[in-house]
Amino acid sequence: MFKLNLEKVKELRKEKGLSQEEVAKMLGLKTVYPYHRKESGRQSFTAEELMMLSNIYNVPCEKFFYSSCCKK
Numbered sequence: 411m412f413k414l415n416l417e418k419v420k421e422l423r424k425e426k427g428l429s430q431e432e433v434a435k436m437l438g439l440k441t442v443y444p445y446h447r448k449e450s451g452r453q454s455f456t457a458e459e460l461m462m463l464s465n466i467y468n469v470p471c472e473k474f475f476y477s478s479c480c481k482k
Contacts (some may be wrong), residue, residue: 414455414474414475418473419463423465424448430445434446437459437463
């Protein structure tokens, strides 16, 4: 099973030197509050938003996920 790695989402934003407000605007959100809720895990990102973040950060979408399965 794959889970969204919110720490990676936050890390990539900071690496690009972008604020939550700037990314919120890039995603078409009217205020920073919904983006803050998404990045903190209180609200889910949509598939479209993850694709947009992939383009903004210039990374493949897979970069946002980690496997929750244990490796033997």
